[in-house]
Structure formats: C-alpha cells, structure tokens
Amino acid sequence: MKEVSSKDIRRAAMDLLARREHSRRELLQKLSRRFPNEAERVGVEVCQLTAEGLQNDSRLAEAFTRARTSRGQGPSKIRMELKGKGVTDADILLAFEEAEVDWFALASEVVLKKFGDLADQEVDIRLKARVSRFLQQRGFSYDHIASLY
Secondary structure (H helix, E strand, O other), rough: OOOOHHHHHHHHHHHHHOOOOEEEHHHHHHHHHHOOOOHHHHHHHHHHHOOOOOOOOHHHHHHHHHHHHHHHOOOHHHHHHHHHOOOOOHHHHHHHHHOOHHHHHHHHHHHHHHHOHHHOOOOOOOHHHHHHHHHHHHOOOHHHHHHOO
C-alpha cells in the first residue's frame, strides 16, 4: 500500500474545494473517510487551508444563503442546513445580514409562483392551510406566512 503524504491530503482537499465551498466540518469528514488512518494530518492540513483563507465558513455561509434564497427557501431551513454543515451562529447571522433578503417579499414571490395571486382567488381555510404548509416546509416563519393574508 502506498504511503500517504501531506501533499496527497492537501491535493484531495483542494480538489473538494475547487468543486464548491465546504465547511470545516464537511472537509474534515470527507478527508477522514478518504484517509482513515491519517486523522491527525487531515486536521493539520484543514487548519492550514483555513489559515491560508482557502477554506472559510463565513464565505460558505454567504454563498449558501444566496443560492438557497434564489431557490425560494426561507431563513429557518437555510439556518438549519448551515448548522448541519457545522457553521457557527455568528457566521450564519453575518451571512443573513450580507444577503439583505426581504423574507416577507420572498415568501410572497414563492406563493405567487406556486399558487398564483391570492388576491384573485377566494381564500378559504383549505387554501390557507396548503399555503401555510408549503411555506413552513420551505423554512418560513409564522410571521412571514401571516403577512400574506
């Protein structure tokens, strides 16, 4: 079996980062799976990449937030996914501030695209329930949903 060098670990990490941004936790997990007996060197290489600015959780949070808002997802879902990737609350909050998203307007756009203009329809309790469930699944809060009616 071939000896694994730090250069091999770094190259694998750079390959992952070239495809898309990765959080520190994601990078550690993927590299640890690829190099199971080299946990310490994997940690050192990831720290080195972070120190060099090649891996950055706040940059990931900003890019992820932009991508998800363009897909019509709400703040709760985005926050949950970023937390799952190991991004800190401070980085998430900073990404939300940088994105400057009007969540109420986004919720309205998502509903307009999915259900059409609610002003033109007779909004009964069943339609309200469908719209509410849809927006909750997308990660919007009750305040965002209630603002539509």
